[in-house]
Amino acid sequence: MKKLLFIPLAALFVGCGSNPKNASEINLDDFKQKISYSLGADMGTNFSNIPENIFSELDKSELEEGFYTFLKDVEMSTDDCREVLSTALGNPSGIDTTDYSRARVSHCYGAIFGEMLRKSLESKNAMDEVNFDIARIGFANSLVQTDxxxxxxxxxxxxxxxxxxxxxxxxxDYMVELSKKHESDVQDEGYILIENKAGNGEAIDLSGEYNIVYTMTNISGDTIISTLQSQKLSDQENAQIVNVDDIVFPEAWKLAAKNMEVGGEYTIHTSYDLAYGEDGLQAPNSQSYVIQPYSALTIYSKVLSQGERFSSVKESGAQMLEEAKNQPNTVVDPSGFVLTTLEEGKGNQVNPGDDVQAHYILSNSKGQVIENSYMSSSQNNQPAPSFSLNGVVKGWQLAIPKMKEGGRYRLTLPYDLAYGAQGNQTIQPYETLSFEIEVLKAGDPGTLVKPRQQQFSEEQLKQLQEEFKKQQQK
Structure with a gap:
């Protein structure tokens, strides 16, 4: 592979546990030495995340030796070590040395991280870029000091x-090698499109949505994103409904789709600039990467069928509403919502514009739970959420006043009474929603929610109350 440019850096003294290294033993005076130390230290800092009662029992010299041995020896495998750790660390109270010694457990624990770093380097042909002896010192240092x-x-x-x-x-290097192998499949934009199986002649409609079997891998062949649940399932069972704006479709797929057909099976190879670029793809609400920056990718794609965008969510929503209408103790409101009483409330009737405290479980038309206030309240040690009916979706504004304190209800909202054609970060456009609601308490505006949180003016509130009265008279 091409060699990296090594940047000279100032010499540094390195301390290793209780035996500090001096400049005659190790000098971090170029990039290779410094990155080697940093990679080792980064692996070692993982041990700061394990319980103190386990870390304190580990033999630090064996941790270091295990890390070093499995980092530098490409023939070593941690298969046996995983069994050792599974047995010895099964009890959260500490290390179980019944079957394996403390030294053996410690050696295996270090080995896991040595192999992890080695495989990462091997996947990028970068073993020659790291000095293993210096990586070992970085690892050992990070075990005994935070920084x-x-x-x-x-x-x-x-x-x-x-x-x-x-x-x-x-x-x-990956793209150059593949371009030579598949010269006739290289496209003008630089990606490679290989037709594994011809389609049915129907062109891919980039404005629609697709029932698709899809797998994305990195250049090492590791699966990153996939619709596949099992190789034993059919394509139809493994497929998912997505559209071209979905994050799983990089620019290379969108370009390739112009030359693909429904029913066809294709492999796309692309460099990072037509994938996720210099930024990569981070996991939601996380600093970790799903796809590393500058990553070349391989995509397997088979569109089984296609249709109008959001047609599937509209269909599943309509089915959800029909099923809700057929449940006992159910009322279908003229506005379109469906309200099922699961347990009659004994308390006060909720009024339009009230403040309400309630627990709820929100699910989409596929039955997937999106929010669960019982769980979030328990995890955060917080009471049930309180809200003003002036600041919620229209379906809640209309339906909650039909409920009583202490009651439990299932409310099914068509998309136009929920988040509409826009959706939000967790709810896709045109999504019909189901709420299981337990009304705990209701009160006048400002009694449960601070007035500044209310989002409607007095005039808007009057209009809402008049609309509610009209509906009651129907």
Whole structure:
């Protein structure tokens, strides 16, 4: 592979546990030495996340030896070690040494992280870019001190830059090799489109949605994103409904789709610039990456069928409403919502515009739970949420006043009474929603929710109350 540019850096002294290393033993005076130390230290800091009662029992010298041995020896495998750790660490109270010694457990624990780093380097042809002896010192240092001689923030930035360079170089090499092998399949934009099986002649409609079998892998062949649940299932059972705006479709797929057909099976190889670029793809609400920056990718794609965008969610929503209408103790409101009484309330009737405290479980038309206030309240040690009926979706504004304190209800809302054609971050457009609601308490505006949280003016509230009265008279 192409060699990275090594950048000279100032010499540093490294301390290793109780036996500090001096400049005559190790000098971090170039990029290779410094990144080696940083990678080892980064692996070692993982042990700060394990319970103290377990970490304190580990033999640090065996941890270090296990890490070093499995980092440098490409023939080593941690298969046996995983069994050791599974047995010895099954009890959260500490290390069980009944079957394996403390030294053996410690050695295996270090081995797991040594192999992890080795495989990462191997996947990018970067074993020659790391000095294993220096990585060992970084690992050992991080076991005994929170911040090593290279500060944490500096280490992380260096590792990120290092990985980006490796991803870029490995991706370039990958695409060059494949371009030679599939010369006739290289497209003008630079991606490679291979037709494994011809389609039925129907062109892919980029404005629609697709019932698709789809798998994305990195250049090492590791699956990153996939619709596949099991190889034993049929394509139809493994398929999912998505549209072209879904995050699983990088630019290369959108370009390739112009040359693909429904029913066809295709493989797409692309460099990072037509995939997820310099930024990569991060997991929602997380700093971790689903796809690393500068990553070349391979995509397997088979569109089984296609239709109008959001047609499937509209169909499943209509079915959900019909099923709700057929439940006992159910009222179908002229506005379109369906209200089922699960348990009659004994308390006061909720009034339009009231403040309400209630628990709820929100599900979409596929039956997937999106929000569960019981769970979130329990996890955060918080009471049930309170809200003003002036600040919720229209379906709640109309339906909650038909409920009583202490009652439990199932409310099914068509999309136009929920989040409409726009949806939100967790609810897709045109989604019919089901709420299981337990009304705990209701009160006048401002009694449960601070007035500044209310979102409707007095005039808007009067209009809502008049609309509610008209509906009651129908």
């Amino acid at each position: 090593t001689i290279i500060p944490l923030e500096e280490r992380h930035q260096m590792i990120m830059d290092f990985n980006n360079d490796l991803n870029n170089i490995a991706g370039e």
